[in-house]
Amino acid sequence: MIFKDIVNRDIVNLQNCEDEPIHIPGLIQSHGFLIAIDATTHIITVCSENINTFIDLTYEKLLGKKINQIFNAEFIDELFLNNEELPNQAKVFNFVINEKLFSICTHLSGNEIIIEGEPTENQFNESNILYNSSKQLLSYIEDSFTLKELANSVAIAIKKITHYDRVMIYRFDENYNGEVIAESKEGFLESFLGLHYPHTDIPVQARELYIKNHLRIIGDVNYTPIPLYTYTDSNLHTLDLSLSVLRSVSPIHIEYLHNIGVGATLTISLLHKGKLWGLITCHHYSAKYLSQEIRNTVKLHGHFITSQIDVRLLNEEYEIARKTNKAVEKLVNKELSLQRNSIELLFKDEAVINLCNSIGVSAIIGKEVYRLGKTPSIEDIKRLSSFLCHYSNNGSLTTQSLARISSDISVIANEFPGINYHSLGNDQDCIIWYRLQTITDIYWAGDPSKSIEKDKNGLSPRKSFEKFTESVKDSSKVWLKSEITASQNFVNFFVMHLRAILLNEEKENQRKLSEILKETNAELENINWISTHDLQEPLRKIRMMASMLVGDEKENLPENVQQKIIKMQNSAERMQTLISDILKYTKTTAQNSDFEDVNLNVLLNELNSELKDTLEENTATLDITSLPTIKGINFLLKQLFSNIIYNSLKFKSNKRIPHISIRESFEKDSILNSGNYYKIEIEDNGIGIDNQYSQKIFKIFSRLNDKNEFSGSGIGLALCKKIMTKHQGIISADGKIDYGVTIKIYFPKTN
Structure with missing residues (x-):
């Protein structure tokens, strides 16, 4: 039998690291072993080179054999227990092999069942620690109000459980730049609390793996990667290790960890609504391994944070929401007439500004522009309205940085970067709330523009993590959800009030038209009377005289005169018929x-x-x-x-x-x-x-x-x-x- 490794030997550097297939390295960390078996035949198709370190058999002896030829019946029973019920779920159990306790983790990868084993033991009197930490989860709800307070409590608890030197909780922004919102550390270490880390520190494919695999541990950053082997008849070229606990780490990430002086890491994914919301990251400055029980407890703390995200954000916004709702309620309860001047009165009330904590507001209704507080000029408001109407497809738009949307309105964006725009659904009619520019200092762990450095050896991850201050000037304070909701509620109320005004105006127009119609009908009756009597009478006389001329006097008249009289008589008859038909036509409507x-x-x-x-x-x-x-x-x-x-x-x-x-x-x-x-x-x-x-x-x-x-x-x-x-x-x-x-x-x- 011929054996071959499945190591991915593509050259990876910082220029192509975003394309690095980190889920199929063909390597694992050295503190455990990996075996993969065919899910149908149960034949061992992949084995790590270091297997003999743990079970006294080389990979050459294992590959091509059935799993029940290597492990006893008790192991096989445990391995396949409940697998049919949860085929895609990772399964963890402890098992003694050669008188040594192992934590066994299994999961399905394609058509292969991956079996990973790590030596384990009871750590730090873990039974009592885990029991007490689980009890504390409920106390966090009572002892913390904001999300940061909760995150800080969890960071302290995880440090007690794991004994890592530093525990940090990251929160990502919309561009996946991370901010440390909570930290628990040893006293001799410099604090990273409040520092920001650029999105390049965690490339896209790494973020995708964090969504799939919620726990990632590197026990020793100085480990020697262990290759995985297969045999030629297996037809396997790669093995997807996305859910593997032992998957080897990208060499670029190892270099990054060396640069910050870390010896071991533990990372827990924080998922919210299917997206990567943040991370719990634990650093130790020497090698460190954790039992499966402690890992599960840390994951439980991570799940607890994500389950509380919405509640804590609502807590933080509660006071703001109370004030904004009070402002909206004041406006909604105003006694407004159904006249156009009520719009002007409405936009003289400071509550219109306060309802979303803006600095000013403008409204365009038809040809009129209403303003209150600090706003752009009327001409600029019309320009901005036209742009936002097309940009938002006549909908709504909220931004803290107008300049990032378009450079065509930079004059407005420089002074009023914060825009809360709502279309009223009719051409360019809209309401816009404004916020002034705020200068915000962001503290980065190193210069974000130098996340990649170049030296004599080529490109490498940055080596400097010294605090770097960046001043952001083209943005305003972020619009909170409660503020946006309050403005939308006011817009809904205003649209209803505007419709009531338009209906009232339409009703008045209908009344005026009704009066005009009555006058018109009266005139039409007069025309009918004239048509019936005043016009018909002359025509009857013309026909009568013509009849007499072509009757009694016919012999005394030349023939050409007779013909003209007959034509005159016919014309009068047609005229009389036309008048009669017109009367019938008009009477049909009336x-x-x-x-x-x-x-x-x-x-x-x-x-x-x-x-x-x-x-x-x-x-x-x-x-x-x-x-x-x-x-x-x-x-x-x-x-x-x-x-x-x-x-x-x-x-x-x-x-x-x-x-x-x-x-x-x-x-x-x-x-x-x-x-x-x-x-x-x-x-x-x-x-x-x-x-x-x-x-x-x-x-x-x-x-x-x-x-x-x-x-x-x-x-x-x-x-x-x-x-x-x-x-x-x-x-x-x-x-x-x-x-x-x-x-x-x-x-x-x-x-």
């Missing part, structure tokens, strides 16, 4: 008759009798089949069908006898498919129309033919459209030139 049941069969039979002479004069036939009963206004419906029939007779074809049919149609279309309408079709065989004009024929005064060839006012079908609108129905036309037209009308089944 008519307020109630809807009633109308049997269309009865109505059409009556109309057929009334049109008998007209049909005979045109040698036309009219067929009426069974029709439904609908809700409508009887005389308007009679006018509707009368106009359509007259229109068919007017545009009859000289090539055939006029024929008109009226029927209920059940042929499906998009309207009839809804099931809410009756469909009536009036079909003729006249001259037809081009369908591109099928909508135009329903417009008032619209004509498709020469008025000298076809008489009429151009109102007939427009009146039909208006009648159908009044009945909440639909009318359309479908025609073909020289074949005829089908008028389709749809009446709602309930009205």
